[in-house]
Amino acid sequence: MKAVFYDEHGSTDVLQYDEFQDPDIGPEEVLVDIKAGGLNHLDVWTRRGMPSPEELPHIPGSDGAGVVSEVGERVTRFEEGDRVVVDPGLYCGECEFCRKGEQSLCVDYKMIGEHVRGVHSEQAAVPETNLIELPEGVDFVTAASAPLVFQTAWRMLVTRAEIQQNDTVLVLGASGGVGHACVQIAANEGCEVWATASSEEKLDHARDCGADHLVNYEEEDFAEVVKSETDGRGVDVVVDHIGEATWDNSLSAAAHGGTVVTCGATSGVTPETNIPKVFWKQLDILGSTMGTPGEMDDVMAKVFDGTFEPHVRAVLPMSEMARAHEMLEGREGFGSVVVVPDSEYDPDDYE
Numbered sequence: 365m366k367a368v369f370y371d372e373h374g375s376t377d378v379l380q381y382d383e384f385q386d387p388d389i390g391p392e393e394v395l396v397d398i399k400a401g402g403l404n405h406l407d408v409w410t411r412r413g414m415p416s417p418e419e420l421p422h423i424p425g426s427d428g429a430g431v432v433s434e435v436g437e438r439v440t441r442f443e444e445g446d447r448v449v450v451d452p453g454l455y456c457g458e459c460e461f462c463r464k465g466e467q468s469l470c471v472d473y474k475m476i477g478e479h480v481r482g483v484h485s486e487q488a489a490v491p492e493t494n495l496i497e498l499p500e501g502v503d504f505v506t507a508a509s510a511p512l513v514f515q516t517a518w519r520m521l522v523t524r525a526e527i528q529q530n531d532t533v534l535v536l537g538a539s540g541g542v543g544h545a546c547v548q549i550a551a552n553e554g555c556e557v558w559a560t561a562s563s564e565e566k567l568d569h570a571r572d573c574g575a576d577h578l579v580n581y582e583e584e585d586f587a588e589v590v591k592s593e594t595d596g597r598g599v600d601v602v603v604d605h606i607g608e609a610t611w612d613n614s615l616s617a618a619a620h621g622g623t624v625v626t627c628g629a630t631s632g633v634t635p636e637t638n639i640p641k642v643f644w645k646q647l648d649i650l651g652s653t654m655g656t657p658g659e660m661d662d663v664m665a666k667v668f669d670g671t672f673e674p675h676v677r678a679v680l681p682m683s684e685m686a687r688a689h690e691m692l693e694g695r696e697g698f699g700s701v702v703v704v705p706d707s708e709y710d711p712d713d714y715e
Contacts, residue, residue, distance in 0.1 A: 675699030
């Protein structure tokens with residue numbers, strides 16, 4: 365098969381698209397002919413070597429959608445020809461957290477495309493438990509762009525922050541994958557949504573996703589704007605996946621008794637924390653990672669029925685994976701980047 369892979373960590377120069385050994389499936393695995401694969405910033409970090417996959421050469425890619433071509437002898441839920449979407453979280457199923465139904469807290473939690481070989485290839489061997497059925501009316505590109513970011517956003521807001529109707533929610537980096545999913549989820553729950561982005565074009569995109577208030581963080585201090593326009597109160601929930609560059613302002617923008625929830629730190633992982641802001645305002649600071657299979661089912665059902673709309677900035681052939689990574693690193697456009705195997709790619713389909 366053809367696959368995207370790299371033999372060493374580094375810049376986009378290490379990315380290759382060439383022949384790779386066909387995957388073998390185990391008794392509880394399914395062989396999927398990949399029709400589309402979604403990119404996430406995780407692919408960039410992994411390519412750079414943080415975190416490092418278990419073995420090289422490594423095939424990246426956590427998100428994918430395709431058609432079942434073979435099933436292992438113990439597989440019962442799928443058969444050849446079924447359309448499927450990949451759920452990228454791997455868990456042991458036996459630890460105390462898995463037994464409680466909190467698989468994303470698994471002590472041995474791993475990610476397809478991060479710790480083990482991913483799905484940016486013509487074929488991928490995927491555990492049966494990591495596949496969900498893709499309805500006929502949903503195209504592969506849409507399906508491949510959604511799983512990681514939408515389940516992450518759903519767990520952050522619905523499960524961890526427990527947002528309620530009429531809550532005020534501030535979403536930082538609202539034009540990116542997780543950001544635009546958070547805006548849609550918060551708006552759908554009846555919240556008043558604030559969104560930040562770096563350009564008017566990206567803010568327009570956030571408005572289209574459901575944001576009520578927009579802040580260009582390149583021109584304004586978002587915490588000052590939020591405080592000013594809420595008569596000094598702040599917001600009930602702040603979604604911060606940026607890290608060092610925004611952390612102190614996120615604490616400032618949260619209302620007394622508010623919540624700051626984070627799933628990442630793309631600008632740096634060791635921000636200074638003004639502890640008095642935390643205890644004096646009695647803030648809840650929550651971490652969140654991925655989601656459970658049930659949360660994945662819940663949010664993807666809303667993607668499939670059109671309640672949520674994954675935005676795709678570009679669809680490229682897998683041979684242009686370096687360009688796809690550059691779009692993420694350069695923060696070009698808004699929404700997800702999706703790649704399609706060259707053997708399946710027709711540029712006329714994505715104009």
